[in-house]
Amino acid sequence: MPNPKKLILASGSQRRSEILNSLKLDFSISPSSIDERFHKDEAPADYIIRIARAKVVDVAKNLETGLVLGADTIVVFEGRIIGKPLNEENAKEILKVLAGRWHAVMTGVALYDIDSKKEVVDFEKTLVRFAPLSQDEIDWYISTGEYKGKAGGYAIQGYAAAFVEEIAGNYLNVVGLPVPLVYRLGKRLGFSLIDEIVT
Numbered sequence: 001m002p003n004p005k006k007l008i009l010a011s012g013s014q015r016r017s018e019i020l021n022s023l024k025l026d027f028s029i030s031p032s033s034i035d036e037r038f039h040k041d042e043a044p045a046d047y048i049i050r051i052a053r054a055k056v057v058d059v060a061k062n063l064e065t066g067l068v069l070g071a072d073t074i075v076v077f078e079g080r081i082i083g084k085p086l087n088e089e090n091a092k093e094i095l096k097v098l099a100g101r102w103h104a105v106m107t108g109v110a111l112y113d114i115d116s117k118k119e120v121v122d123f124e125k126t127l128v129r130f131a132p133l134s135q136d137e138i139d140w141y142i143s144t145g146e147y148k149g150k151a152g153g154y155a156i157q158g159y160a161a162a163f164v165e166e167i168a169g170n171y172l173n174v175v176g177l178p179v180p181l182v183y184r185l186g187k188r189l190g191f192s193l194i195d196e197i198v199t
Contacts, residue, residue, distance in 0.1 A: 128164060
């Protein structure tokens with residue numbers, strides 16, 4: 001039987017909203033307002049799990065019922081976390097580093113059932129290989145403005161698709177929300193995404 005529990009997305013990310021909308025899910029948006037700074041010597045997986053959990057806790061404290069979904073995506077290159085570019089020049093530096101190489105995209109996902117106070121958390125990892133990029137190509141991509149607010153300074157579903165030669169793992173994870181992981185975590189809380197699809 002369908003579970004009537006309301007799904008709340010603890011994120012203002014347009015990409016995550018688009019993914020949930022593409023699944024025809026009924027959900028509301030309530031962005032969190034937490035501090036997302038890294039802790040010194042924090043491992044990438046520990047960071048994204050901590051942030052995903054913090055997002056759902058921050059949003060759930062103001063609600064009486066529902067299932068809160070939080071997520072955080074980062075790019076990792078040679079063990080180093082690469083977040084959102086600070087500015088245009090920083091974005092260019094990031095793309096120079098990623099060009100012609102493999103990197104990892106990791107998304108931490110947390111689900112919190114306000115009614116039962118149960119929580120499940122995990123993360124997904126996808127490997128991405130960029131084509132070698134010339135300075136002109138990097139400059140062109142930065143000129144589009146697409147890098148803004150994107151982990152690793154690019155959007156695989158946008159113009160950057162021209163530069164991504166290979167991925168190993170879940171594509172939607174790179175976009176910002178690994179749906180199979182959300183589905184698995186939901187089942188552990190008795191919530192089925194497929195029952196929530198509005199047909």
